[in-house]
Amino acid sequence: MKKIIIALLGLTLAVSGFTQNADLVYVDGWVDIRTGGESFEAFPGDTLKPGDSVITQTDSYAELEQNNLSSIIVKPDSIFTIREIETDNGRETVLSTTVGSVSFRFGKLFGREPMVATPSMTAGIRGTELTVYAGEDGSTLIAVNSGLVTVKSQGESVDLVENEGVEVISGEAPGEKFSLLGREMDFSSWNEERYGELLADPVTGIERLGRQLDSFSGDITELAMAMKQNAELEDTLKAKQEKLKAAGEEAKAQTFYKENIEPLVLIEAPMYLNIRYHTLSALSFRRYIMGKLYLEMKSFYIMDADNPMYRDFLAAYSRIMGKFEIDIVPYMNPRDL
Amino acid sequence: MNKMIITSVSILVLMFFASCTTMKAVPNERAVSRFIGLYNTGDTDRMIRMSSIPMLIDGEIVARTSDAAFFWTRLREAGFNFQDSENSYTVEPVSRNSYILFGDTMEVRTFFDKYVPETAVIVRLEGPGGGYILLLSGRKGLYPFIFGFTGPMS
Numbered sequence: 001m002k003k004i005i006i007a008l009l010g011l012t013l014a015v016s017g018f019t020q021n022a023d024l025v026y027v028d029g030w031v032d033i034r035t036g037g038e039s040f041e042a043f044p045g046d047t048l049k050p051g052d053s054v055i056t057q058t059d060s061y062a063e064l065e066q067n068n069l070s071s072i073i074v075k076p077d078s079i080f081t082i083r084e085i086e087t088d089n090g091r092e093t094v095l096s097t098t099v100g101s102v103s104f105r106f107g108k109l110f111g112r113e114p115m116v117a118t119p120s121m122t123a124g125i126r127g128t129e130l131t132v133y134a135g136e137d138g139s140t141l142i143a144v145n146s147g148l149v150t151v152k153s154q155g156e157s158v159d160l161v162e163n164e165g166v167e168v169i170s171g172e173a174p175g176e177k178f179s180l181l182g183r184e185m186d187f188s189s190w191n192e193e194r195y196g197e198l199l200a201d202p203v204t205g206i207e208r209l210g211r212q213l214d215s216f217s218g219d220i221t222e223l224a225m226a227m228k229q230n231a232e233l234e235d236t237l238k239a240k241q242e243k244l245k246a247a248g249e250e251a252k253a254q255t256f257y258k259e260n261i262e263p264l265v266l267i268e269a270p271m272y273l274n275i276r277y278h279t280l281s282a283l284s285f286r287r288y289i290m291g292k293l294y295l296e297m298k299s300f301y302i303m304d305a306d307n308p309m310y311r312d313f314l315a316a317y318s319r320i321m322g323k324f325e326i327d328i329v330p331y332m333n334p335r336d337l
Numbered sequence: 338m339n340k341m342i343i344t345s346v347s348i349l350v351l352m353f354f355a356s357c358t359t360m361k362a363v364p365n366e367r368a369v370s371r372f373i374g375l376y377n378t379g380d381t382d383r384m385i386r387m388s389s390i391p392m393l394i395d396g397e398i399v400a401r402t403s404d405a406a407f408f409w410t411r412l413r414e415a416g417f418n419f420q421d422s423e424n425s426y427t428v429e430p431v432s433r434n435s436y437i438l439f440g441d442t443m444e445v446r447t448f449f450d451k452y453v454p455e456t457a458v459i460v461r462l463e464g465p466g467g468g469y470i471l472l473l474s475g476r477k478g479l480y481p482f483i484f485g486f487t488g489p490m491s
Binding site for chain 1: 390394395396397398399400401402403404407408411412415416417442443444447448450451465466489
């Protein structure tokens with residue numbers, strides 16, 4: 001608990017307000033912007049702020065820019081979201097690809113670059129041009145054209161340099177990195193192969209996706225516990241402060257507040273921000289990855305609803321959704337839907 | 338001459354209303370019947386256009402047109418059709434507790450609060466394996482929009 005408080009205090013005191021919006025500079029076909037729980041047709045000139053998503057259709061794509069320095073291309077049938085998280089470096093922008101393919105070219109922006117994420121990994125980047133492929137099975141493929149990328153998943157990391165790539169299977173550590181030289185990156189074939197594997201054993205597949213969802217809820221639960229303990233400690237200390245005030249020791253009470261209570265108040269907002277980050281990541285994963293698998297299974301077995309495999313799938317799915325309702329839904333609000 | 342002008346104007350007025358799009362119109366029996374007929378003809382493209390996104394499929398909120406398109410296409414490929422005869426379905430207005438038909442979760446409840454117009458109707462009909470429910474509202478041309486699909490009901 002103490003460790004979490006100190007870490008969060010450190011990042012609260014670090015440079016904050018490092019928010020990176022992105023401007024939509026080009027749209028081809030119908031593209032949606034989802035903001036504050038509502039969807040609108042996207043047009044060049046629109047600005048995306050943290051929490052906003054760009055959703056492209058199978059025949060449309062969008063191009064965004066950040067301060068004319070960084071370029072983001074959201075390719076067809078993709079969902080891209082700008083999020084924020086508090087890390088040891090302060091508040092950071094996370095450019096998140098839930099599903100589909102997004103290319104990034106980062107210029108030197110404020111001397112620091114945002115993080116890139118998919119449901120199965122996060123990546124720190126430096127002076128980089130890369131493409132992220134987020135598969136419909138929750139897995140990720142990253143291809144680096146220039147710069148350095150550190151890909152992290154399940155507590156393990158791998159460094160990628162120019163012309164290197166790596167695959168991260170949902171719920172697993174990054175795989176072996178590979179060379180991109182002489183290799184044509186074909187997202188459709190890769191996605192088809194990954195999704196085919198998921199469908200070959202959908203019961204094992206939904207269980208694996210459930211474990212990925214568990215990792216989001218684990219992060220949320222840990223932060224929520226820390227926040228609760230923080231609030232309890234704050235109440236206890238406020239009672240002590242009141243006693244000092246009642247004894248007429250106003251100056252001592254003020255110092256007591258500055259030294260003991262204020263640090264606790266300061267870490268509340270970062271904790272809440274991170275709970276929201278993990279909650280929204282979990283919701284996207286549930287909506288676009290698990291939801292798609294549900295539609296796949298329902299439509300495939302609609303004429304054979306008593307099929308034993310389908311029944312097993314539904315049982316596993318219901319159990320996972322029950323956990324989602326208990327572990328994650330309490331941190332959602334209607335605007336998220 | 339006058340008769341011809343009146344007829345032309347009437348046709349234009351009818352065409353205007355037929356092409357109107359509204360999410361907030363109560364679908365009547367004929368509109369429901371036309372919608373079931375539309376589904377059963379296998380016109381997937383039009384089904385996609387008549388899908389209000391986001392829409393509900395059981396307890397899942399479908400937020401992408403491509404996912405709705407995938408679902409309707411797969412149902413057609415599977416040969417899934419509704420019974421479409423006289424008295425083969427019932428229509429009732431949506432109520433406060435209608436969401437439970439799709440799932441007793443916060444997401445489904447919120448979907449009904451946020452996206453389902455008060456003019457929506459619950460259509461109960463038969464299909465392969467049992468009873469199904471369609472959630473319809475509004476109108477585009479001759480057909481209502483579909484906001485939800487669930488079944489077979491246990």
